[in-house]
Amino acid sequence: MSDTPKIDRRTILKFAAASVAVANAVGVRQVAQGAAPRVLPADTLPNDVRLGGLKDLNAYFPWTPSASVEEWKQRSEYVRRQLQVALGLWPMPTRKPLNAVVHGKVERDDFTVERVILETGDGLYCTGSLYRPKNPKPGKLPAVLCPHGHWANGRFYEHNDATFEQELKSKAESIPSGRFPLQARCVQLARMGCIVFLYDMLGYPDSGPIPFEIAHGFARQRPELSQPDRWGIFSAQSELRCLNIVGLQAWNSIRALDWISSLSDVDTSRIGVTGASGGGTQTFLLGSLDPRPAAFFPAVMVSTSMQGGCTCENASYLRVNTGNIEFAAMIAPRPLGMTAADDWTRELETKGLPQLKQHYSMLGAPDNVEGKYMAFPHNYNQPSRLMMYEFFNKHLKLGQTSPIMERDFVPLTKEELTVWNGEHPAPARSVENELRILRGLAADQDAQFAALVPSSPESLRKYREVIGGAWDVMIGRKLPAKEEFVQENKHKVEGEELLSFRSVIRLKGQNEEVPTYFFLPRNWNKQVALWITDEGKSSLVKDDGSPKPEVQLLLDAGVAVAIPDLLYQGEFLADQKSLASARKVENPREFVGYTLGYNHPLFAQRVHDVLTMIAFCRFSKYEPEAVHVIGSGRTAGPIAAAAAFQAGSAVNKVAIGTGGFRFASITEAYDPMLLPGAVRYGDIPGLLALVAPHPLWVSGEGDQLPAVVTKAYSAAQSTSVTAYSGSTDGELAAAAKWLLS
Incomplete structure (x- = not known):
C-alpha cells in the first residue's frame, strides 16, 4: 500500500473530530484488568434512554395522524x-x-x-x-x-x-x-x-x-x-x-x-x-x-x-x-x-x-x-x-x-x-x-420459505420483499440520516503513523449513545472498517489503548477502523458482566410478548447501534469511498449481517463470522439472542442471503455455505461470496486480509 495517496493531517483531524473540542489529554484508566481504556469516565454509563425503564402495556400510547394521504x-x-x-x-x-x-x-x-x-x-x-x-x-x-x-x-x-x-x-x-x-x-x-x-x-x-x-x-x-x-x-x-x-x-x-x-x-x-x-x-x-x-x-x-x-x-x-x-x-x-x-x-x-x-x-x-x-x-x-x-x-x-x-x-x-x-x-x-x-x-x-428461495433476479426481488420485509420489521429501524447524529470526542492520541480517538456517537432523536474507538492511519485510503465483536471494543484493543494485530493489518493498509461497544457490551455494563438474560417488564407472567410487544429485542437494539455507526462513517462530509462491516462471533456476526442488509448501498464489503450459531438452538425465552421470527424467516442462512449482492466473506459455516446463500448470490449474478473454513485462531486475520483483497 506504499503507493496509496496520503491526505493532509487537517483533513484527518476534521474527519475524526468533527470540530468537537477534545477532552483533557489525561486518559481515563480502565475499570477492569484486561479491558480497553474507557471512553467515558469510570463508573459512568452512557447517557442512553435504553438503559432506563421498559415500556409495557400500561404505558401511554398517544397517536399523531399523518400529515398527508401519501x-x-x-x-x-x-x-x-x-x-x-x-x-x-x-x-x-x-x-x-x-x-x-x-x-x-x-x-x-x-x-x-x-x-x-x-x-x-x-x-x-x-x-x-x-x-x-x-x-x-x-x-x-x-x-x-x-x-x-x-x-x-x-x-x-x-x-x-x-x-x-x-x-x-x-x-x-x-x-x-x-x-x-x-x-x-x-x-x-x-x-x-x-x-x-x-x-x-x-x-x-x-x-x-x-x-x-x-x-x-x-x-x-x-x-x-x-x-x-x-x-x-x-x-x-x-x-x-x-x-x-x-x-x-x-x-x-x-x-x-x-x-x-x-x-x-x-x-x-x-x-x-x-x-x-x-x-x-x-x-x-x-x-x-x-x-x-x-x-x-x-x-x-x-x-x-x-x-x-x-x-x-x-x-x-x-x-x-x-x-x-x-x-x-x-x-x-x-x-x-x-x-x-x-x-x-x-x-x-x-x-x-x-x-x-x-x-x-x-x-x-x-x-x-x-x-x-x-x-x-x-x-x-x-x-x-x-x-x-x-x-x-x-x-x-x-x-x-x-x-x-x-x-x-x-x-x-x-x-x-x-x-x-x-x-x-x-x-x-x-x-x-x-x-x-x-x-x-x-x-x-418452512414450505413457504422453501418456495421463496431465489433462483432468478425476479425471485430474488420477491425473496427480499417477503423475507427482507420481515427482517425489516424485526430490526425496526433503517439507516439514520446524516443530521441525526453527533460525535463527541473524549480523548485523542497522536502518533507518527496513527491517530486514535475515544468518542461517543450520539443518535439525537433516539437519545442513544455508542462509545467507540477510532483508529485513523496517517495514510488513510478513504476506506473505513466498522468491526463488531461479541464483547465490544475490548476484544480488539489492548490494555494500553493500541490496536490488536488483526486491526493493525487494516491500519497498515490505510483503512480506518471503528470499534464500538454495542448496547450491554463494555461500557454499558456497570459490573463488566455480560447479560445472562434479557431484560423484561415487571409482569409476573413469563410471556415474552409482554416485553417484546412494546420494546425492541436486544438483538435489534444492537443492530440499531451498528446502523448508527455505519451512518456516522458513511455520511462524513469527507465522503469515505467505502465503508465495510466485520462481525466476528455468534453474537456479532448475525448482528453485523442484519445491519448490512438494512444499510443497503451504504455498505461495501461484509465479513461475517457466525460461529455456527443458529437461532433454532435457543431454548430459553429470555435468551439475550432471542429474536422472534428469526427461525421462520430462514435463521442465519436466510439472513445471510439478504446480504447479496454485497461482497461477502463467511466463517463458521465450514467450506460449504448454506444453499440459500449460494442461490441468492447466483440469482444476484454475483460470485462475490467466500467461505472460510480455516482455523478459528486465524479467523480474524483472515477476515481482515479478505477485506483488503
Missing part, C-alpha cells in the same frame, strides 16, 4: 406488515379447506341458531353460533362477525343474579333476556336482517384443543415444552416462529370471514365486525389486516391507555412504536364506531377520538368515525348495543326505523349452543394436540 399510505403499509409479522401472518398461512360443519339448528320466533365447526389449521378449530333471521327479506343479506371477548364462558355467558340485579338497577339492561348480553346482540342483529356469527376465542367454551389455562392464563415457562424438537406455545421456539395466541385468534377471524363470505346468501359488500374487550381487540386487528369487512364497532377497547392485558392480546413486535389508536385508524376510511366506559378507555373522547376524526377528515370520510363514553363499568351492555345497532343500521344499510329497541327473547341453553356431541366429538385438550397445531403451522412456514 404519508399515511406509506405508514399504514408498514404497520400492516408489522402486524402480520407479529401475528405470524406474513405471509398468510396456506388456506386449507375449512371442512365446515353446520348442524343442530334451533328455532325461535323470528330467528334461528345453528352450530358451526370450522377447521382452520391442522387440529385448530373455530367454533361458534350462526344466527339467522327466520324470514329474511329476498336477496342477499348483510353479515356480522362477533368475536365475544373476555366474558366468563364466552358464548355461554350469563349474568349471575346479583350482577343482573345491579345491571337492571343501573339501567345497563332493561329486559329479562339482557341477562345474556352476548346472545342479545346476535338476536337483535338477526332480527334486523343480518346473518351473525358469534365465535369462540381460543380456550373458550367449545374451542379446542388449546385450553383456557394456557391460551389466557399462561404464567410459567414449561421447560419440557421448550426444546428445539418439542415445543409448545409461548416457548422460545414458538416466539422464533411468531406463533402466538393472538395470531391464532386473528387467523381464526380471517378464516371465519372467509367462510361467512362464501355463504350463498351473504352480501359480501355489507359485512360488519363487532366485539367488546378482547373481542374489541380482535375487531380492530381484523380491520387492520383485512380490507373486506365494511364497518367495525370495537367496544371498550380502543384507548391511549392500557392496550390489552391478556396473553391473547399481546405478541412480540405488535405494539412497538404503535398502539390501539393507530390500529383503529387502519380501518379508515371504512366506518368505525367505538364505546368507552369507566375503565382504561374512559378518556377516549378527548384522547384518541379527536385524532381519529382528524384522520378520517384527511381521508375524506369525516362522518365515518364516532365514539362515545358511557358511565358504566367495562361492558357491552344495552346502551352500548343500541349505539352499535344504529351504527350498523346506517353503514350496512339495514333499513331499520330508528330508534332501534331490543325485544325480549328466549335464550338458548348451553346444551343448545355447544357444537360438540356424539356425532361431532370434541378434540381432546391435550399437549399433544397443542403440539400438532404448532407443528402443522411450522411445517407450512
